[in-house]
Amino acid sequence: MRVYVVRHGKAEKTSPTGRDPDRPLRPRGIRQCGWLSEQLLAMKKRPSVILASPYVRALDTARILHRGLRCALRVEEALAADRDTVDALALLRTLALPASGRAAEKPPEALAIVGHNPILSELITMVIKDPAEWAQPLRTGECAIVDLPALSPDDTMRACGKLVNRLRMKQTDEEE
Secondary structure (H helix, E strand, C coil): CEEEEEECCCECCCCCCCCHHHCCECHHHHHHHHHHHHHHHCCCCCCCEEEECCCHHHHHHHHHHHHHHCCEEEECHHHCCCCCHHHHHHHHHHHHCCHHHCHHHCCCCEEEEEECCCHHHHHHHHHECCHHHCCCCCCCCCEEEEECCCCCCCCCCCCCEEEEEEECCCCCCCCC
16 A cells, blocks of 8 residues: 655645644745645556644645545544544554455555644654655655555554655745
């Protein structure tokens, strides 16, 4: 299974409500998401589902990707910024396993996860075989592409994947 691990686009430092979960994307963040949507659309293995944190900046990122990719979108509390990395790992593992052994419900060939750091960077470190490949945390608007092998119910999902690539729109001098 291919997993596109996406950190939300560049967000405002504050929200109108003063609550962190309500922080919207900045114009740069919107452009990052549009660019990333185009990149994922060009992939041979496109996500068939996008799982997103309920926080505004992540959900808006996922909605922009969703519009471009035209795939399913699900909000997942396990990806919220105030959750633990093991919650995200459990969610990913559930999706990687065939449901009750029924072939009709096999794992997706590719999916996207949209959320926050440090959870996403820690998740990648947990699932890839060579943590040395993962030297720098995900930046805003960045996508890490990870390939995971087929799993059996006894597999832990730890240290089994391969980091394939990282994608992020270039920053111009006039952008902060």
